[in-house]
Structures are given as C-alpha cells and as structure tokens.
Amino acid sequence: MIEVNKVSVTYTGLRGVRIVRNKALDDVSFTVPEGSVYGLLGTNGAGKSTLMRAMGGIFRPDTGSVIIDGRDVWNNAEVKTDICYVGDELSWYERFTVGELKTYGQNCRPSFSGEAFDRMVKALELPKERKISRLSKGMRRQVVTIFGVACCTKYLLLDESFDGLDPAMRRIIREILTDEVCDNGSSIVLSSHNVTEISEACDHILLLHGGKIVESGEIDDICDRYRKIQLVGSEGNVSREMLEKAGIAVLNFMGEGCVAQAVVRGTDEEVRAGVSKLHVNPVETVPLTLEEVFIYAMREKGYGKINAEK
Amino acid sequence: MIVIDVTGRVPIFEQICRGICGDIAKGILKPHDRIPAARVLAKDLGINPNTVAKAYAALERDGIIYSLAGKGCFVAEHGNRADRRFTDEFEQKTREALHAGVSRETLAEILERVWTEMSEKKEGDSND
CATH class of the missing domain: 1.10.10.10 (Winged helix-like DNA-binding domain superfamily/Winged helix DNA-binding domain)
Structure with a gap:
C-alpha cells in the first residue's frame, strides 16, 4: 500500500532578479491499495510527474510524506528495492544498448528477471544490439517500460508510458501489465492525459489540476458523483438559477424555454431529491463518462474555458 | 459476446x-x-x-x-428467475415504444410471437 500524506512541493526559480515560487503539489493525500492499477490523470502541468517522483522517493516533498508499506520512501534504499520508477525522461537510458540494459538490471535490481526481459524483447521484436539512443521514440518507450516490468517490483510507477506508442503496441503493453498484476500481485501507478487509456487500464484514478486533487477513488464511483439530466419544466421555463436555488451544483447548463439539459454534481437520488422541490420533471438522468468528468470538473476549476466565452 | x-x-x-x-x-x-x-x-x-x-x-x-x-x-441454474439485467432494458424499451405511440396490442403480439417462435425452436431442437 502506498500512502501519500499531505504532500506539497514548491519549485523555486528565478525570473530575472525575482524569486518565483510555483506550487506544483498542494496538500495531496490518497492511498494506492494493494494490487490496484492507479491512474494519475491531469491537465498539462497539473503535477502528475512531480507526484510520481515524490512517490518514487526521487523528490523530497516540502511537507508531508509518502509511506510505502509503513516505511517512508525518502532516502530509504530498502523501500526502493520494492519500487520501480520509470520516468517520462528517457535520456538516462540512452547510453545503453538493449542488451546492456538487461545486464544493468541484473546487477543493480535484486528482483530483476532477465528471463522475463528477454521474453518481452523477443515478443516486441526489439533489436538487442542497438543503442537505445538509436531507437525510435516509440521503441525507446517500449524498452524502458519492459525494463520496469522486468524489475518485478511490488510497485511499478510508470510516467506517461503510453506516450508515442501506436494502438497495437499500447494494447500489447497493457496485456503485459495485466500479467504483471495477476502474476506478481503488483500495484501499478500510471500517469497519462489520455482519458480512454486510463479508463481501460485502471481501476482507481486521481484527477489532478493545479497541484490539487479534484477527484480520487474508484472510476465508477467518481463517474457516479456527477449526473447529466434532461429536464422539462411543468410550469414554464427551466433555468440554471432555479436549479442552483434548489441547492444543486450546476456545472453546465444547456437549453432554452421549458426543456433543458444540465450537468450537475450528485448521485441519482440526490439530484432527483433536489429537483423534486421544483416544478420540473427530470426525464432522464445518466452518469457522466470519465471524459466528461474530466472536462466539466476541470472547467469548474477554470480550466479549458475559452476566454471569448467569458 | x-x-x-x-x-x-x-x-x-x-x-x-x-x-x-x-x-x-x-x-x-x-x-x-x-x-x-x-x-x-x-x-x-x-x-x-x-x-x-x-x-x-x-x-x-x-x-x-x-x-x-x-x-x-x-x-448458475437460473430456473426462469428474472434478473433485472434481463428485464431493465425490456422495460425501458417498452416505455419508449408506448410513448412513441406503439399500441399495447402490438407489443403484446410481439411478445407472443417471439415466445411461440422460441418454444417451437426448442421442440425442434429436442426432436433432432
């Protein structure tokens, strides 16, 4: 189990002569259960990679801690044998050939399986003698991802691992990860900005924006926290204000006159209870898709609004 | 599938x-x-x-x-037990059809026809 407790990270930089502080993570807390595939989903610059690095014990959070199986991950070599972090920055691996990377793994990672590595290299038809720097972008991704899998650690942290892969290869890598979860009982943390990828591969997700958690938990539960409803006013018009007055959090409102469609926060029962106070018939209510949750929840935080709209 | x-x-x-x-x-x-x-x-x-x-x-x-x-x-043995997964969709489609003006008789006819077709098929299968 990985417990992230109130983690905050601030980057300090210089802009001209001024010191600029940029809060990359702000009081982030969540738990990765054993055997789960946890997806980190966020807008560009939301803090996904920073969070991954903090979880991998590469960054020390300014405040808060990352506890893996009861032990703080920072500066703890023993815990680090249980985790493998594969970053989005691949230049470190480029000095090796594919074969040398295997030797490196065998020498430096106690649980590394050379046999599993060879099997995957063969399955993906990767050239063993070629230097990683001479491979294509997608192939480099494949090499480092299977390196991470071959480390056979209890926790695997993969930052943007599907980046630059074609659909067939994404599928193969996902199948490899499925084997990993089933055979080793590993927990995997994946980051991506691709909603479809995350909804297929993961059971839990964390939605990040501006260094803060927007939503976290099981995917189905998260989608169930929002509702898209179609309304018909029984006595005249339906308006956004009406719904808000009834205590319903409206994220989006569409429609004119007596027929409207709204995206609101709340479960089916909550929304129906709220609407029942009004002279309005909820015709249909459906949960949001993960993509819609992403769009509307982020828009609520002021992201993705086109300026002209204001 | x-x-x-x-x-x-x-x-x-x-x-x-x-x-x-x-x-x-x-x-x-x-x-x-x-x-x-x-x-x-x-x-x-x-x-x-x-x-x-x-x-x-x-x-x-x-x-x-x-x-x-x-x-x-x-x-598992189902023994004609109706699970909501089988009936929910039927109920919803029935509602829609009635709203759209399909008559109750037409729907009943469809049900009857499908039921007859299936029981005839079953008999046919057991005769093989």
Whole structure:
C-alpha cells in the first residue's frame, strides 16, 4: 500500500532578479491499495510527474510524506528495492544498448528477471544490439517500460508510458501489465492525459489540476458523483438559477424555454431529491463518462474555458 | 459476446455483466458452463483484471454465476428467475415504444410471437 500524506512541493526559480515560487503539489493525500492499477490523470502541468517522483522517493516533498508499506520512501534504499520508477525522461537510458540494459538490471535490481526481459524483447521484436539512443521514440518507450516490468517490483510507477506508442503496441503493453498484476500481485501507478487509456487500464484514478486533487477513488464511483439530466419544466421555463436555488451544483447548463439539459454534481437520488422541490420533471438522468468528468470538473476549476466565452 | 465501449456511459464492469447475461439469455452459455478466468478475459478485452473481478463478484452476488475455489467461475441454474439485467432494458424499451405511440396490442403480439417462435425452436431442437 502506498500512502501519500499531505504532500506539497514548491519549485523555486528565478525570473530575472525575482524569486518565483510555483506550487506544483498542494496538500495531496490518497492511498494506492494493494494490487490496484492507479491512474494519475491531469491537465498539462497539473503535477502528475512531480507526484510520481515524490512517490518514487526521487523528490523530497516540502511537507508531508509518502509511506510505502509503513516505511517512508525518502532516502530509504530498502523501500526502493520494492519500487520501480520509470520516468517520462528517457535520456538516462540512452547510453545503453538493449542488451546492456538487461545486464544493468541484473546487477543493480535484486528482483530483476532477465528471463522475463528477454521474453518481452523477443515478443516486441526489439533489436538487442542497438543503442537505445538509436531507437525510435516509440521503441525507446517500449524498452524502458519492459525494463520496469522486468524489475518485478511490488510497485511499478510508470510516467506517461503510453506516450508515442501506436494502438497495437499500447494494447500489447497493457496485456503485459495485466500479467504483471495477476502474476506478481503488483500495484501499478500510471500517469497519462489520455482519458480512454486510463479508463481501460485502471481501476482507481486521481484527477489532478493545479497541484490539487479534484477527484480520487474508484472510476465508477467518481463517474457516479456527477449526473447529466434532461429536464422539462411543468410550469414554464427551466433555468440554471432555479436549479442552483434548489441547492444543486450546476456545472453546465444547456437549453432554452421549458426543456433543458444540465450537468450537475450528485448521485441519482440526490439530484432527483433536489429537483423534486421544483416544478420540473427530470426525464432522464445518466452518469457522466470519465471524459466528461474530466472536462466539466476541470472547467469548474477554470480550466479549458475559452476566454471569448467569458 | 462481450463488447466493451470504454467511451460509453455504462461502467465497464456493468458492460461485462451485461455481456455475460446476454450470452446466457441467448443460450450461448448454459448452466454449469465455465466462463473465462478473469485474467484471460481482461487480456482479451484489453482491460484491467480488477474490473473483470469486480464484474464477476457482482454476478456471483446476484446468483447468476457461482465460483469453485481453484476451478473458476460457472453459470448458475437460473430456473426462469428474472434478473433485472434481463428485464431493465425490456422495460425501458417498452416505455419508449408506448410513448412513441406503439399500441399495447402490438407489443403484446410481439411478445407472443417471439415466445411461440422460441418454444417451437426448442421442440425442434429436442426432436433432432
């Protein structure tokens, strides 16, 4: 189990002569259960990679801690044998050939399986003698991802691992990860900005924006926290204000006159209870898709609004 | 056949449940038939094994399948029991059809016709 407790990270930089502080993570807390595939989903610059690095014990959070199986991950070599972090920055691996990377793994990672590595290299038809720097972008991704899998650690942290892969290869890598979860009982943390990828591969997700958690938990539960409803006013018009007055959090409102469609926060029962106070018939209510949750929840935080709209 | 639409509104575990219930309804899966192991199905569909496990747990809770330790999951005897997964859609479509002006008699005729067709087919099968 990985417990992230109130983690905050601030980057300090210089802009001209001024010191600029940029809060990359702000009081982030969540738990990765054993055997789960946890997806980190966020807008560009939301803090996904920073969070991954903090979880991998590469960054020390300014405040808060990352506890893996009861032990703080920072500066703890023993815990680090249980985790493998594969970053989005691949230049470190480029000095090796594919074969040398295997030797490196065998020498430096106690649980590394050379046999599993060879099997995957063969399955993906990767050239063993070629230097990683001479491979294509997608192939480099494949090499480092299977390196991470071959480390056979209890926790695997993969930052943007599907980046630059074609659909067939994404599928193969996902199948490899499925084997990993089933055979080793590993927990995997994946980051991506691709909603479809995350909804297929993961059971839990964390939605990040501006260094803060927007939503976290099981995917189905998260989608169930929002509702898209179609309304018909029984006595005249339906308006956004009406719904808000009834205590319903409206994220989006569409429609004119007596027929409207709204995206609101709340479960089916909550929304129906709220609407029942009004002279309005909820015709249909459906949960949001993960993509819609992403769009509307982020828009609520002021992201993705086109300026002209204001 | 289980078809997963990840961009759809129905949760993936529910899509798996419906797929398996659909196969039972169509007679493709019969009582005591083994259903694929969670990891096999997860790989075939390209989805998370925990999601498949969640679907199987839901089906087992509803008495649609049963599991034997070390052997896998099997289709349970249904004995004409109506599960909401089979009737929900029927109810919704009936509602829509009635709204759209299809008469009650027409719907009853359809039900009667399908029932007759299926029982004739069953008789035919048992004569083979």
